[in-house]
Each structure stands twice: as structure tokens, then as C-alpha cells.
Amino acid sequence: MSRVALVTGGGRGIGRAISLALAQSGHAVGVNYAANRTAADEVVGLIEAGGGEAIALAGNVGVGDDVQQIFAQVTETLGPVDVLVNNAGITRDGLLMRMGEDEWNEVLQTNLSSVYLCTKAAMRSMVRGKWGRIISVSSVSGIAGNAGQANYAASKAGIIGFTKSIAKEVGTRGITANVVAPGFIATDMTAALGEGAEHAAASSAAVGRMGTPEEVAAAVDFLASDAASYITGQVLVVDGGLAL
Ligand code: NAP
Numbered sequence: 001m002s003r004v005a006l007v008t009g010g011g012r013g014i015g016r017a018i019s020l021a022l023a024q025s026g027h028a029v030g031v032n033y034a035a036n037r038t039a040a041d042e043v044v045g046l047i048e049a050g051g052g053e054a055i056a057l058a059g060n061v062g063v064g065d066d067v068q069q070i071f072a073q074v075t076e077t078l079g080p081v082d083v084l085v086n087n088a089g090i091t092r093d094g095l096l097m098r099m100g101e102d103e104w105n106e107v108l109q110t111n112l113s114s115v116y117l118c119t120k121a122a123m124r125s126m127v128r129g130k131w132g133r134i135i136s137v138s139s140v141s142g143i144a145g146n147a148g149q150a151n152y153a154a155s156k157a158g159i160i161g162f163t164k165s166i167a168k169e170v171g172t173r174g175i176t177a178n179v180v181a182p183g184f185i186a187t188d189m190t191a192a193l194g195e196g197a198e199h200a201a202a203s204s205a206a207v208g209r210m211g212t213p214e215e216v217a218a219a220v221d222f223l224a225s226d227a228a229s230y231i232t233g234q235v236l237v238v239d240g241g242l243a244l
Pocket of ligand 1: 013034035039060090110188
């Protein structure tokens with residue numbers, strides 16, 4: 001039987017590449033989305049065309065009731081979640097002096113409360129199955145900070161502290177928890193910053209270019225595998241040497 005993976009925000013960008021990579025390595029994949037059903041359906045279609053199993057799952061992962069529904073649906077259709085990838089995330093950038101409470105709360109709820117809600121929902125069946133992988137997508141902003149991203153950086157730093165704590169709580173149960181921290185990756189999120197910012201960030205990376213979603217997905221796929229069984233509580237930076 002193939003293992004079941006749930007990828008939050010799995011229809012676009014980095015999440016899309018993660019969904020496809022995990023399907024390629026034999027997982028049945030739950031592809032969660034918030035608003036863009038077409039993108040999630042397309043990923044499901046690609047996985048099915050390749051002979052795999054997948055389902056699109058609607059829901060806001062920052063909301064407890066939605067998370068319960070997502071897990072009920074994926075469990076009923078594909079089986080209990082063995083691999084959880086907390087990927088969904090948003091930015092609402094601005095200097096702190098001008099940052100409203102809404103911008104703070106929305107980012108913390110979507111990027112960090114979602115990780116708490118989904119990890120908690122996945123934990124029970126992982127403990128029962130004595131095996132599990134929790135992989136959460138942070139950012140180099142959560143490690144080094146970034147002007148104009150106090151809300152985003154706080155949410156991404158929170159993911160790291162959360163993951164290290166969870167790793168200690170469930171390590172003896174065959175469950176690992178790790179973080180992948182991308183640098184500057186070409187997706188809709190970074191396209192919104194404009195060409196000037198893209199060029200500046202790309203040239204700051206040691207490898208002299210932006211990363212691809214597939215390069216982040218490869219790291220997630222490794223951490224989800226049996227080969228990564230002795231790695232837990234770690235932050236794997238995938239940034240082409242941006243933060244060196
Ligand atoms: P993206 O292209 O903007 O895609 C974001 C995804 O998250 C979409 O699939 C979106 O769903 C989903 N999403 C947003 N809010 C959600 C919610 N409340 N519930 C469920 N799904 C939700 O972003 P990306 O660049 O691929 O980023 C993916 C992750 O990597 C994020 O956590 C981001 O912070 C992190 N990251 C990105 C970069 C980068 O350079 N791109 C760097 C470091 C870290 P819909 O399709 O339905 O809108």
C-alpha cells in the first residue's frame with residue numbers, strides 16, 4: 001500500500017512541485033487548496049495521468065473546522081496521513097510602523113496556526129501507525145529576518161521552534177519533524193515583487209540565480225523518505241547560498 005501524503009497549498013508554486021514529487025515517489029497525495037480549485041484539479045489530473053492516486057481538498061488551513069474536514073476527507077478517500085507537508089503560506093508585507101493588526105493576524109493564522117492545526121490533526125494516526133513525517137515550509141526570512149516582513153518572519157521563525165518541540169515530543173514514536181527553509185524561489189509569490197527585486201535577490205545567491213519549486217520539492221521528498229529516518233528537528237536551508 002502506498003503512503004498517504006497531504007500537501008497544504010499543494011495546487012500552486014512550491015506546493016505543486018511537492019505534490020508531484022511525492023506522487024512520483026509513490027505516495028497517494030491529498031492536494032489542499034484555499035481558492036484556486038482549477039490549479040489543484042490540474043495537479044490531481046497530472047498525478048492520475050501518471051498512474052498515481054490523488055484528491056483535491058478545499059479548505060482554509062488556518063481554520064480549525066476546515067482542517068478537521070480536510071483530514072476527514074483525505075482519510076476516507078486515501079487513508080490516514082503518513083506524510084504531512086505544511087506548505088501553505090501568504091505574505092502581507094509592509095514596515096511595522098504601518099502594519100495593521102489584520103495583516104499581522106492573517107499571516108500568523110495562515111502560516112503558523114495552520115501548522116499547529118494540521119500537525120495536531122495528523123498526529124493521532126501517525127502515533128497509532130508508529131510512523132510519520134511532518135515537514136513544514138519556513139523561509140530564510142524566519143532565520144535571518146527581513147525588513148518589511150515582521151509578520152511573515154515571525155510566522156516562519158515560529159514554525160522552527162514548533163518543529164523542534166514536536167520532534168522532541170514524538171521522536172520515540174517513529175515520527176520525525178523537520179523544516180525546509182527556501183530562499184528565493186520562482187513562484188507567483190515572488191513574481192508579485194517585480195523584476196527588480198527578483199534580479200537583486202537572484203544575484204545575492206551564491207549560485208547567482210533564483211531556485212525552482214522542484215529544487216525545494218526534492219528536499220521535501222528526501223525528508224519524507226525512509227532514508228531520512230535519523231534526521232529530526234532540523235532546518236534544511238534550500239537557498240542557493242543566499243543566506244551565507
Ligand atoms: P504561492 O505560489 O503564492 O502559493 C501559495 C499556496 O498556498 C497556494 O497553493 C495557495 O492556495 C495556498 N494557500 C494560501 N493560503 C492558504 C490557506 N489559508 N489555506 C490553504 N492553502 C492556502 O506561494 P509559494 O511561493 O509556492 O510558497 C509556498 C510556501 O513556501 C509558503 O509557505 C511560502 O511562505 C514558502 N516560501 C516561499 C518562497 C519563495 O521564494 N517563493 C521562499 C521561502 C518560503 P490557492 O492556490 O488556493 O490560492
